[in-house]
Amino acid sequence: MISNINVARGSFAMSHMAAAPIVVAKREVSRRYFPLLGEKYKSPKKIKQEALQAQLKQKMIEAIKKGTYDQQVLEQKLKKQFQTVKKSADVEYKLRDPKSIIKTLQQIRANLETKKSKGETKLKLKFATSIGKTAIKVPFLLAHDNGEVLSRKTIIFTDAPSELPxxxxxxxxxxxxxxxELVNDIANDVFSPEGFDKCFCTTTMLRQVITLAKKLGPLGLMPSAKKGTAGNDMNEVLKNNSSDLDRAIQILVEEPVIINEEVVIGNVKNLNDIELLENVISVRSGISHTLKNYNLNHPRAPLNLFSFKFECDDFEPVDLEYTKY
Incomplete structure (x- = not known):
């Protein structure tokens, strides 16, 4: 009898389940599945930012069409300025009349007393820059001491300054x-290495200094063990780089201009003709090598030397031969 009651109860339950509506819980699709469904979720903040960017872009396009966009106006100004500089440089380069430096020196020596000249000689150089920003150090090594007193500015990276003289x-x-701290200051533009002639580094600081390659490299200030400007003993590094024959021209410009530079070569009363000639060749070779490599790596912002003159006190400057890149 008990089994009959259980069967009856089961039948009653089944009949009621069939009659009752079945409700299946719907799970909302998580945002992380949106990309799988071909959709992309965007927050209201992002939608607002994109709308603002679209407006700014449209304004920029309209300004460019009208020729009133600031960057466009600046570029047009620089292009015009560059054409003026280039034309002036090309004219001067074509009109040059190169002379023999040996014959020039013979004439100078013959007229030193008449001119009452001190005999100090120099090279007068003119560079033409392009549209882009230019930062370059042009190093060279004089063949003979010219007696010039130099005041150099040097950067030293070391974690043991007390060991320095x-x-x-x-x-x-x-x-x-x-x-x-100095590495951080240069990296964050708190301190500028521009205007410095040399840069040395201890081996222990070299890894940190390498992070400044983009700032030190164009200025010719990137130290390395191969060049002898980085080492374990900073006193030894300073001693090995104390030559007064080492020279450099630093060129730092923001726009197309003609740059005038001078390099003291020596005194005709202290150096003979061959020694002065060798100094001229040293400068010319150093400049040629640097500009050739620089222009090869910076085709859009080349730097050209278009005037190379030799001058002695109280004498007219004389053009020397030089190949313009």
């Missing part, structure tokens, strides 16, 4: 000394 530590006008 006292005369270096006290000479704050000529030396900028620091470790990681």
């Amino acid at each position: 006292e005369e270096v530590l006290k000479n704050t006008e000529s030396y900028k000394i620091g470790g990681q």
Whole structure:
């Protein structure tokens, strides 16, 4: 009898389940599945930002069409300025009349007393820059000492400044000394290496200094063990790089201009004709090598030397031969 009751109860339950509506819970699709469904979820904030960017882009397009866009106006100004600089440089280069420096020196020596000249000689150089920003250091090594007193500015990266000579530590006008803090200052544009002639680094600081390659490299200030400007003993590095024959021209410009530079070669009373000639060749070779590599790596922002003159006190400058790249 009990089994009959259970069967009856089961039949009653089944009949009621069949009659009752079945409700299936619907799970909302998570946002992470949107890309799988071919959709992309965007927050209201992002939609607003994209709308603002679209408006700015449209305004820029309209300004470019009208010729009133700031960057466009600046580029047009620089292009016009560049054409003026280029034309002036080309005219001067074509009109040059190169002379023999040996014959020039013979004439100078023959007239030194008459002119009452001190005999100091120099090279007068003119560079033409392009539209882009230019930052380059042009190094060269004189063949003979010209007796010029130099005031150099040097950067020293070291984590042990106390090991440097006292005369270096006290000479704050000529030396900028620091470790990681100096690296950070240069990286964040707090301190500028522009205007410095040399840069040395201890081996322990080299890894940190390498991060400044884009800032130090164009200025010719990137230290390396191969060049002898980085080493374990900073006193030894300073000693090996103390030659007064090492020279450099630093060119730092923001727009197309003609740059005038001078390089002291020596005195005709102290150096003979061959020694002065070798100094001229040293400068010319150093400049040619640097400009050739620079222009090869910066085809859109070339730098050209278009005037190469030799001058002695109280004498007219004389054009020397030079190949313009």
